[in-house]
Amino acid sequence: xxxxxxxxxxxxxxxxxxxxxxxxxxxxxxxxxxxxxxxxxxxxxxxxxxxxxxxxxxxxxxxxxxxxxxxxxxxxxxxxxxxxxxxxxxxxxxxxxxxxxxxxxxx
Amino acid sequence: xxxxxxxxxxxxxxxxxxxxxxxxxxxxxxxxxxxxxxxxxxxxxxxxxxxxxxxxxxxxxxxxxxxxxxxxxxxxxxxxxxxxxxxxxxxxxxxxxxxxxxxxxxxxxxxxxxxxxxxxxxxxxxxxxxxxxxxxxxxxxxxxxxxxxxxxxxxxxxxxxxxxxxxxxxxxxxxxxxxxxxxxxxxxxxxxxxxxxxxxxxxxxxxxxxxxxxxxxxxxxxxxxxxxxxxx
Numbered sequence: 001x002x003x004x005x006x007x008x009x010x011x012x013x014x015x016x017x018x019x020x021x022x023x024x025x026x027x028x029x030x031x032x033x034x035x036x037x038x039x040x041x042x043x044x045x046x047x048x049x050x051x052x053x054x055x056x057x058x059x060x061x062x063x064x065x066x067x068x069x070x071x072x073x074x075x076x077x078x079x080x081x082x083x084x085x086x087x088x089x090x091x092x093x094x095x096x097x098x099x100x101x102x103x104x105x106x107x
Numbered sequence: 108x109x110x111x112x113x114x115x116x117x118x119x120x121x122x123x124x125x126x127x128x129x130x131x132x133x134x135x136x137x138x139x140x141x142x143x144x145x146x147x148x149x150x151x152x153x154x155x156x157x158x159x160x161x162x163x164x165x166x167x168x169x170x171x172x173x174x175x176x177x178x179x180x181x182x183x184x185x186x187x188x189x190x191x192x193x194x195x196x197x198x199x200x201x202x203x204x205x206x207x208x209x210x211x212x213x214x215x216x217x218x219x220x221x222x223x224x225x226x227x228x229x230x231x232x233x234x235x236x237x238x239x240x241x242x243x244x245x246x247x248x249x250x251x252x253x254x255x256x257x258x259x260x261x262x263x264x265x266x267x268x269x270x271x272x273x274x275x276x277x278x279x280x281x282x283x284x285x286x287x288x289x290x291x292x293x294x295x296x297x298x299x300x301x302x303x304x305x306x307x308x309x310x311x312x313x314x315x316x317x318x319x320x321x322x323x324x325x326x327x328x329x330x331x332x333x334x335x336x337x338x339x
Contacts, residue, residue, distance in 0.1 A: 026179070027179075030178050030179055034159075034160050034178055037129065037158070037159045037160070038159070038160060039129060039130065039131060039132045039133070039159065040129075040130065040132075041129065087172075087179070088172065090175075090179070091171040091172045091175045091176075092171060094160075094171070094175055094178065095171035095175060098160055098161055098165065099311055102132075102161065102310040102311035103310075103311040105132075105307055105310050105311075106307045106308045106309065106310040106311050
């Protein structure tokens with residue numbers, strides 16, 4: 001079920017428990033928290049296995065936590081999937097997610 | 108708006124750019140205004156206080172591992188300089204600016220101090236405004252009080268934001284850039300401008316926007332500040 005940001009973010013962050021490393025939980029929480037705060041509003045849907053972010057402008061990203069990493073899939077038709085298993089991966093994934101959001105918002 | 112600038116020549120100016128939280132792209136607006144000011148030959152010190160992405164690092168072309176570091180550590184300051192004559196610093200918590208000193212490499216021209224931050228139009232805003240003012244006082248001789256405040260917000264949200272930033276005793280000039288479809292004519296601001304629909308088209312570009320809107324806006328703000336000073 002899709003929900004507004006504050007309520008939806010709480011449910012999304014609960015999925016961090018699927019990650020066994022503290023650093024990865026921190027990256028996952030930071031990633032979801034910042035994407036949820038992109039300007040103009042982003043909807044959040046949390047399923048048992050992933051968090052989906054979208055907006056009216058066509059922005060779509062899903063985040064799937066596994067034991068030691070999480071996957072970020074950006075876009076809908078031909079999504080680009082990134083593995084986040086380190087701090088450098090985190091920066092790359094958030095940077096591309098932000099760019100995708102800004103491109104959609106500008107169209 | 109008048110395109111010609113009558114910038115204050117005897118002194119610089121201190122301007123706040125306040126955007127409605129969660130609604131406006133603060134960094135895009137701040138980058139556009141700072142480049143428009145620098146394009147007039149003025150030195151610019153831009154301080155960005157706030158949490159949401161993007162931050163000004165995105166628009167100043169800084170690599171991801173640098174401009175995104177504050178996401179993982181909110182005490183980190185992303186700072187540097189960029190041509191023409193802009194010193195910048197961005198941090199998620201105003202308190203973290205302790206220890207930061209603007210280099211002010213462009214000393215042969217008036218310096219404009221810009222502080223960009225977000226408010227939501229709630230009672231909790233006042234503490235944030237106090238923290239911003241305290242940090243601004245460290246880089247500006249005016250005790251951290253702005254000469255002018257540019258507020259970018261919906262017509263329905265601007266009134267409580269004005270209430271949070273304006274100190275009635277110091278007479279800041281208020282400019283309201285209205286986003287959304289409603290008119291801002293009842294906002295109480297001294298000057299009101301509509302935010303152009305097309306401004307979002309450059310949101311994703313990793314460079315400061317050069318839309319004529321920003322040039323017109325800052326020209327007008329400087330002109331009104333100058334006229335106010337001459338009248339005093």
